[in-house]
Amino acid sequence: MIKQIxxxxxxxxSTNEKKNILSKYVENELLKRVLYLAKSxxxxxxxKQIPDYVYNEKTPIELDVVLDGLSLLxxxxxxGHNAITYxxxxxxxxxxxxxxxxxxxxxxxxxIGMGTREINKIFPDLIEKTGYMGCKPFSKKLVMxxxxxxxxxxxxxxxxxxxxxxIQGGEVQNDSRQGDPITLExxxxxxxxxxxxDCVINGELVMEGVERYKSNGIIxxxxxxxxxxxxxxxxxxxxxxxxxxxMPYQEALDLIRVVAWDILTIDEYYTxxxxxxYNERLAELNVTxxxxxxxxxxxxxxxxxxxxxxxxxxxIQSRDGEGTVVKSKxxxxxxxxxxxxxxxxxxxxxxxxxxxxxxGKAGTKNEHLISSVDVESEDGLLKTSPTGLSExxxxxxxxxxxxxxxxxxxxxxxxxxxxxxxxxSVMHPVYKKPRTDKSVANTLAxxxxxxxxxxxx
Numbered sequence: 001m002i003k004q005i006x007x008x009x010x011x012x013x014s015t016n017e018k019k020n021i022l023s024k025y026v027e028n029e030l031l032k033r034v035l036y037l038a039k040s041x042x043x044x045x046x047x048k049q050i051p052d053y054v055y056n057e058k059t060p061i062e063l064d065v066v067l068d069g070l071s072l073l074x075x076x077x078x079x080g081h082n083a084i085t086y087x088x089x090x091x092x093x094x095x096x097x098x099x100x101x102x103x104x105x106x107x108x109x110x111x112i113g114m115g116t117r118e119i120n121k122i123f124p125d126l127i128e129k130t131g132y133m134g135c136k137p138f139s140k141k142l143v144m145x146x147x148x149x150x151x152x153x154x155x156x157x158x159x160x161x162x163x164x165x166x167i168q169g170g171e172v173q174n175d176s177r178q179g180d181p182i183t184l185e186x187x188x189x190x191x192x193x194x195x196x197x198d199c200v201i202n203g204e205l206v207m208e209g210v211e212r213y214k215s216n217g218i219i220x221x222x223x224x225x226x227x228x229x230x231x232x233x234x235x236x237x238x239x240x241x242x243x244x245x246x247m248p249y250q251e252a253l254d255l256i257r258v259v260a261w262d263i264l265t266i267d268e269y270y271t272x273x274x275x276x277x278y279n280e281r282l283a284e285l286n287v288t289x290x291x292x293x294x295x296x297x298x299x300x301x302x303x304x305x306x307x308x309x310x311x312x313x314x315x316i317q318s319r320d321g322e323g324t325v326v327k328s329k330x331x332x333x334x335x336x337x338x339x340x341x342x343x344x345x346x347x348x349x350x351x352x353x354x355x356x357x358x359x360g361k362a363g364t365k366n367e368h369l370i371s372s373v374d375v376e377s378e379d380g381l382l383k384t385s386p387t388g389l390s391e392x393x394x395x396x397x398x399x400x401x402x403x404x405x406x407x408x409x410x411x412x413x414x415x416x417x418x419x420x421x422x423x424x425s426v427m428h429p430v431y432k433k434p435r436t437d438k439s440v441a442n443t444l445a446x447x448x449x450x451x452x453x454x455x456x457x
Contacts, residue, residue, distance in 0.1 A: 002034055002063065003097035006104070009112040015368065018114050022122045032123055033067050038105045039116050039127045041175070042270040044168055045073045050103050051084050053091040061093035066102060076169055115365040116179070117391065130164065130179030131272035131335035133202070133262070135325055135343040142342050143309060143326055152326050153282070154312040156299040157345060158259055159212045159322040159428075160204035161219050165258065167196050168266060180364050183226040184219075187253040189294035196288060200269040203260030203298075210255065211320070218246055222253060227363060260285055261298045264333060274333035281333070313344040322414070322428070346415050348454045349432065351408050352376055353441040357401050358385060360394075369394040370401065373431065375409055381444040386411045386429035393431065408435040416451040424448075 005025055009018050025031050037043055069090065072078045078086045087106065091099045104110050116127045136142060146152050163182055166173040172193045174182040184190070207215035221242050225235045239249045246252060263285040268274040289295040303309050303326070313324045323345030331340040356374035360366025371394060376383040389397065397404060414427040424444060
């Protein structure tokens with residue numbers, strides 16, 4: 001029955017029709033179990049290849065019984081060669097259709113063209129979402145409120161590639177903020193992460209000795225090369241291009257470092273609930289990554305006054321850093337932007353005109369959705385492409401591109417700067433909201449005036 005449902009969905013090309021088909025089976029509890037086991041990143045089976053097997057009709061077994069038995073693999077009661085034999089016996093006893101379903105579960109690939117986001121729309125909250133703890137924008141009032149309670153932490157606000165490193169049983173899964181896998185080909189930091197206890201590290205990928213703007217591009221190229229090679233594609237030209245522009249491929253991988261600022265248990269990460277105060281988590285993080293070459297804790301200092309907060313911020317700015325974050329010592333981890341975690345970073349809002357739309361990268365869950373827009377000033381002298389759209393915003397923009405083209409969008413950014421060709425550019429642009437009340441965008445001169453007028457204090 002489950003195999004037939006999968007075939008029905010796989011044979012439909014339309015995402016909406018796939019969801020319509022799946023919704024017909026919303027009461028099917030066995031289907032829900034299969035979907036969860038196959039798509040949940042929390043459940044791992046530690047078997048990298050499906051063993052050869054032959055159907056044995058003399059020892060039949062039902063799929064629901066097998067699903068119960070998979071817990072012995074996921075909790076590592078059965079491991080190594082015993083685990084392979086254990087799985088082989090299950091595969092042999094199932095009907096061919098059910099054996100196919102079990103293969104899909106073990107491979108973590110349903111092959112139906114539906115991601116976690118689409119499945120959760122039919123079965124709400126069935127599969128764990130990726131949590132992210134952000135920061136409130138700068139507010140002198142919020143900072144003073146924290147300081148009135150006692151000393152806080154001030155940490156450098158990193159500007160690398162965000163990463164959640166999930167370590168379970170010596171295996172490492174690196175995910176983006178959105179939950180997409182970050183695949184790299186054997187960098188040193190992966191080996192060091194694999195040596196940690198089971199935990200989840202929140203941090204960013206940077207490159208030692210490489211400026212932050214350049215390192216993000218190099219890491220993205222390394223990630224894309226690894227993904228293409230995993231898909232069986234020839235990456236020779238991509239590696240040659242990287243090496244011609246930057247450095248040898250393996251050298252680039254070996255320069256990657258993880259700079260971390262938080263640590264969670266596996267349960268805390270997947271339930272998105274944590275009651276431990278930040279000072280405890282930070283102390284644990286310092287002990288956990290101590291002594292490793294490629295793992296470190298973000299620059300942190302204790303501050304007791306606004307003067308000390310701003311002194312650290314200005315020091316980071318003088319090093320061409322992005323800014324700082326002030327954190328309460330007793331703050332718990334939350335999947336939100338709590339008032340006890342505040343960005344010290346200049347932010348301005350600009351009204352720019354929408355001139356184009358960009359789909360997400362191929363192979364990601366957003367490849368069929370608009371994930372960024374192109375905007376420019378009224379005189380066309382300032383151009384940028386803000387990101388940071390929510391899932392609902394991506395859905396809406398994808399469906400309304402024609403009517404949104406040419407309208408005014410408010411973006412949030414860290415200020416105006418110049419690119420390598422001395423053209424005006426925008427630092428860290430983020431989508432904020434459509435301005436249906438406006439028909440004229442800011443000119444470049446107006447944007448510069450807004451930037452100059454902005455002040456943290």
